[in-house]
Amino acid sequence: MAEQRNPHPKSNSPLDPPVRRGASHKEGGTSTLPFPPRRGKGLGGGDRVVLSVDNLRIHYATPQGDVIAVSDISFDLYEGETLGLVGESGCGKSTTAYGILQLVQPPGYIVHGSIQVDGTEVLNLDEEELRKFRWTGLSLIPQGAMNSLNPTMRVKDQIIDVIESHEGKQTDKEALRERIFELFQNVGLPNRIYNMYPHELSGGMKQRVCIAMGVALHPTVVIADEATSALDVVVQRIVAQTLVKVKDEIGVSLIVIGHDMGLLAQIVDRIAVMYAGKMVEIAPVENVYANPLHPYTQLLIDSIPSIKERKPLKITEGITHDPRNPPSGCIFRLRCPFAWERCAEVEPPPIYVEDKHEVACHLYDEQFEERRTNALASLANP
Secondary structure, three states: OOOOOOOOOOOOOOOOOOOOOOOOOOHHHOOOOOOOOOOOOOOOOOOOEEEEEEEEEEEEOOOOOOEEEEEEEEEEEEOOOEEEEEOOOOOOHHHHHHHHOOOOOOOEEEEEEEEEEOOEEHHHOOHHHHHHHEOOOEEEEOOOHHHHOOOOOOHHHHHHHHHHHHHOOOOOHHHHHHHHHHHHHHOOOOHHHHHOOHHHOOHHHHHHHHHHHHOOOOOOEEEEEOOOOOOOHHHHHHHHHHHHHHHHHHOOEEEEEEOOHHHHHHHOOEEEEEEOOEEEEEEEHHHHHHOOOOHHHHHHHHOOOOOOOOOOOOOOOOOOOOOOOOOOOOOOOOOOOOOOHHHHHOOOOOEEEEOOEEEOOHHHOHHHHHHHHHHHHHHHOO
């Protein structure tokens, strides 16, 4: 089915069959990405899996019943890869990150799942083992640098605290100072902030201090939780470029959580789309922009403003369901314009359509190809 010819190649609908990486709906093969994509080595640099999340489920307990924040998601992160995790507010992006880091706080709790980093099962680690594993195996660049840095400690002391808590007391103070200066250089910060307090820094500088702390011990995986969300667009770009630069120089794998699809297009290799705790599509970044398959992914892409034309904002009917009582079958069926009986009866499994591109939608099951074609025809002739 993945090789089926599109009978309406210019429809640009969520039901278009997948195109090869770098292909386009436009004549001449011109890229349809709204921004120049970031290109790494292949899809990130290697085929070795450094992070494997399998069947992860996270709830928040309430008196009225558990809120299902993350519902049985699975994905892999490859060596040297940057993976973008996107979706609307409340879809479970940050909860996924904190679940991977074992930082979910009560009333939240992990129901079940597996989280492996370079073969280490994170869920089996005790508190002391987790303390040692954080910053070295897994590291977090938090969403709000203003609230993450200690306002009573100088910048140097906060970075020294990270280093000494894992490597012991550093007796060579000059070497430690040079090590911190090297971190500053990596993230584009001047050495003069060494003795400053966080309140003396701009928002972008504080965020880059958090990046420096996050990579200080060369972790295997770094998770950036909406690291640019509270910054203006110019500083957003600087911080995003800093993330990519540091990732490439140190050789870590990176998960970037965010809402800005245009910004993510420039820095990630693959994008994973979440809706109501489920992962509905995961694909190379060019595939997601040139030919999104899941109806929800298409809505996200259509929400990006165009500098070439004025277009109406597409809004789907309905509202997100009560997370304590999800609908049967497909999680998106109450808002999906293509839903039919099977969507209410059976939850769609991830369907592999081409290289590293999966979508959870019944329309891409080979036995329903005729329905997909009819739906596509209805879009072309409304």
